[in-house]
Amino acid sequence: MADFTLSDEAGQDLKSIAQYTLDRFGYEQARKYRYELYETLMLLAKRPGIGAACEQIRTQTRRFSHLSHMIYYRPLPQGILVLRILHHSQDPLRHL
Template sequence: MANFTLSDEAGQDLKSIAHYTLDRFGYEQARKYRYELHETLMLLTKRPGIGAGCEQIRTQTRRFSHLSHIIYYRPLKQGILVLRILHHSQDPLGRL
């Protein structure tokens, strides 16, 4: 069964996103955004090729946009490794 694994950095990204969303938009929106992000990650585990390649940033890495964030990941045999989840305004070059 395909699944996703979070890098330490991606785990921190998720925590930061949750705290920011909770502070700015409240509990319900934070819960909804986390659920939608999880659904997107599950979609990527099933269809890892739908993300755009970004070899110029990091080899064997793909990216997929989810609302205000971009998920950077590496396809694996049984799912994906999530490298980072960055806001659209963040430059990935120094973060991947």
């Protein structure tokens, strides 16, 4: 079964996204956005090739846009390793 693993940085990204969304938009929106991110990560784990290759940023890395964020990940035999989940305004060269 395909699954995803979060790097320490991606785990922190998720916490920051959840807190920002909670503070700015409230509990329901934070819950909804977190669920949608989870569903997107599960989709990527099952079909890692749907993300765009971004070798110029980091080798063996792909990216996939989810609303306000870009998910950077590395395909693995049984799923994906999520490297970072960055807001579109963040520079991936600086954060990866």
